[in-house]
Amino acid sequence: MRYDFVVIGAGVSGITSAITLAQNGYHVALVEKADRIAPLLRGFSRQGVHFDTGFHYTGGLGAGEPLDIFFRYLGLSEHLTSFSFDEDGFDIFNCENPGFEFKIPTGYAKLQERLGEAFPDERAAIGSYLSQVRATCNALPYLNLDMEIDQNSALQRVLGPTVREKLDSLTENVLLKSLLSTHCLLYGVSCDEVSFAQHASIVGNYYESVRGIRGGGLSLAQACDTRLSKLGVDVFCSSEVAGITVAPGGALSGVRFASGGSLACNAVIATVHPRILLELAPEGTFRPAYRKRLGALEETVSAFMCYAVSNRPIPSLAGANRFLLPDAGCLSDLGRRPIGDAPLYLSAAYRKDEIEPHGFIGICPTLFTETTSWESSRFGKRPEEYRRYKGQCLERMQIQIERAHPDLAGNIQYMEGSTPLTIRDFCNTPLGGLYGVKHMVGQYNPHPTTRIPGLFLAGQAVVSPGVMGAVLSGLLACGTILGHDIMRKELKACC
C-alpha cells in the first residue's frame, strides 16, 4: 500500500497536517515515536491532580478568532469546551523588587486603560506599543485570512528590531518594559534576542482573549484521536522513523522505521526538530550550507519545572497564571539566574471535574548546561547526585513560591520536579529547549519547502511554539502543498 502522505511526528503540527490532508481526500499515515499521539498534550496525574505538560492556556480561541476557526476547520471544536480565563487579569505580574503587582486584562482597550493608570506618564508609549502589536498581528498571513502569503514575510521576524530595541525606542521606564516583555517566558527567548514581530505575533493573540480547554491538553489529545480515527488516518504509534527514502531520480519514496519495516509514500511532512531531520534525510540530498544552517540553530532556554499538590484548594491560582519576578531586569539572559532568584511562571492544576485548583505547575527558565554532567544518563536511571540537585532546586523554588503565596506555606503535600534532561528526553529537543528551536533576530529557521521534492516541514521551528504556532505551521505546510488560496478559502468557510 502506498500513502499519498506520511506525516512524521504526532504532535499538534503533525496532527493538524494529517487532518487537513485527509479532509482534502488524501490517504494519510501519521507516525509517532511515543506510544500514543500527542504525548506532551496528555500530561500526567499525581495524587488525583492532573498536570498539564504541553498546554496551559492560549490566545486566539475566542469565538471567531484564529484558533477557533482552525479548530472548527479541523473538526475538533465539537469535541472541546473552552472557558475564559479571568478577563480582569488572566496573568498576574508580580515583581518583588521594586514591589509591583499588575493584573493583565484581556482586550486591547482594557489593557491600554489599565497600563495607562499604572504608568500615567507613559500613555503615549503604551498606545504606540499596543497599536504596533496589533498591526503586526493583523498583517500576518493565516492569522489574518485576508493577507496574501508573502515569501519574504518571515524575514521581518529575523531582521528585527528586537523587543528590547523596540521598547527602548518607546520608553525609559524599566518596570513598564519588564512588564511588556514578561510574555517572553511563553516562548522561551529573551527580550534582547526575539524580534518584536515574532513577539507581537504571539502576544497579540493573548491581548485579544485568553482561554483554556476543559480537561486541559488531555481533552485536546482525545479530540484529535476521535477526529483522526473518523477520517481514516492510519496512525502508527511506537514507530520511530529512522530515515526518509528517496528514489534514484531524487523523488521521495517513503520512510523506514528504526525497528525495521517501512511505509511507501509520495510525500512526507516532517515535524521533527530540524537537527533530527538532518539525521533522517539521505546523505547528499541537502546542500552543505543548508545542513550547517539547520545544525547550528539555537534552541530556546530550557527549564526546571515543579509539580505540586496542595492539601487544600488554592483559590488565588484559579483563572489566572502568576509570573513571579525577583526584579525588573530578570527577563534578560533567560536561564542565567539561579533557581529561587529567577523568573517563575505558575499555572494551576486541577483534580478531575473540580473548579478550584488543588495543585500547580511552576516553570523556571534554566540553561541546559546545568545538567550536562548527567547528560548520558536516561530517564529512570539517573545517578544519586542528580537526585540531590533536583531536591535542592525544588527547595529553592518552594521558598520563592511560598514567599509570593504565603497561603501555600505548610499546605504543599507533594512536590516533584523535572529538569532540562527530562525536557530533552520527552520533548525530543536535542539541547533540552523547552520550546524547541529559538525564533530570534539573526537566526533563519527552516521554511516548509525543502530541496527534496515531496518533503515538507512543519513544527514549532517553522512558525512559533505553542498550540497556535504548531497549528499554524501545519496549515502553512498544507497550504504550500494544496495552494494557499484554497486553504484560505476553506478556512474562511469556517469563520
Added chain:
Amino acid sequence: MTDQEIIEQINSSLAEEFEYALGDMTPDTTLFEEMGLDSLDVVDLVIVLESAFGMKIREEEAIRKIRTLGDIHTFVIDKKRQMESA
C-alpha cells in the same frame, strides 16, 4: 583584505557550501539560472557570507536585488569598506 581576496573568498565559500565548480564561477554567473539556487537558498547564501566575513547582513532590499555572482562581490566589498570606515 584586497578586493581580489574578498572575491576569492566569496567564490570558494559558495563553491563549497553550494557544491558548485569553482572554475565555472565568473562575475557574470547568474545565481538562479546557472548556479541553480532558488529563493530558498538565498537565506543560506546570506548565512554563508555572514560567517565568511564576520558581518551581519540586514539589507533586505539589497539582497533581493542580487542576481549574479558579481552583484555579490560588489555588495560584500561595499559592506566591508563601510565596516572599515565606521
